[in-house]
Amino acid sequence: MAFLNPYADRLKEFSSFVLNDTDAHSLAQGWHKLFSARLGNPPAKLTLEIGCSNAEFLCAVAGRHPEIAFVGIDWKFKVVYKGAKRIHRENLKNAMLVRGTAHDLEKIFGEGELDEIWIFFPDPWAKKGQLKKRLMQESFLLAAHRALKKNGRIFFKTDHPGYFQWVLALFGEPEPVLPEYSQATPVERSMRSRQIQVRRLEKDGLPAANAAIQAAFRLERYSTDYWGERTGRTVTPFSETPTLFEQLFVKDGLPIYYVELARR
Ligand SMILES: C[S@@+](CC[C@H](N)C(=O)[O-])C[C@H]1O[C@@H](n2cnc3c(N)ncnc32)[C@H](O)[C@@H]1O
Secondary structure (H helix, E strand, O other): OOOOOHHHHHHHHHOOOEEEHHHHHOOOOOHHHHHHHHHOOOOOEEEEEEOOOOOHHHHHHHHHOOOEEEEEEEOOHHHHHHHHHHHHHOOOOOEEEEEOOHHHHHHHOOOOOEEEEEEEOOOOOOOHHHHHHOOOOHHHHHHHHHHEEEEEEEEEEEOOHHHHHHHHHHOOOOOOOOOOOOOOOHHHHHHHHHHHHHHOOOHHHOOOOOHHHHHHEEEEEEEOOOOOOOOOOOOOOOOOOOOHHHHHHHHOOOOOEEEEEEEO
């Protein structure tokens, strides 16, 4: 059956740096070579951003770090097309895009190809029947273990306390104390805390501690307030740059939850 998304065709304009998922599948283990050819020398690191949307954030970071190669992946054709136009406009040789799903990570990257995986504000799939769709679970994390180098990192940010709790639960951590909204007016505070209550998981929705995940990754650090607690965390190219969604959450006074996993 023919695929009708008009942006699927338009993406072909940028085929030198945007891959469709099936093309990317044949590239596994070829990313360093491809970037070396684009850059004229091998990149210092290869970083994957999952759910890069229109690549505005990716391009901002890539522009400041020409020594690092960045691959952004997103499922939606239209946002990837917008991202492709941006990469073209900004003439960023160290950025490429994949239109595909992060669930195919194992097919897209070869063993030990990646230095870092960034997962910022992934869809929370918060309803009970949807929890199984969350990216941060055994199948994806074992694929990420394979794709990352030893000591490679996964950086995860979310505005969703339930998803944050979920990741900690996989590592057998106790339920975290969530932050207060001390800056807000009483009305805002009660609205926001209601929102937080709604967003909190029922305790019986949390996954059990997972030995396979813990054998693959060390829970390096986590925070219930990414922008408030800056000491001690790894400095990264994204450290001082909020994503598009993050800018909205920060403006609303919502805390940003942060998790850093180190590949064993
Ligand atoms: C809530 S938005 C966050 C966008 C961006 N990371 C930010 O912080 O501004 C989530 C993005 O992830 C993408 N996405 C959802 N599931 C995906 C998957 N399985 N693989 C790749 N991208 C996915 C969506 O299309 C969307 O662009």
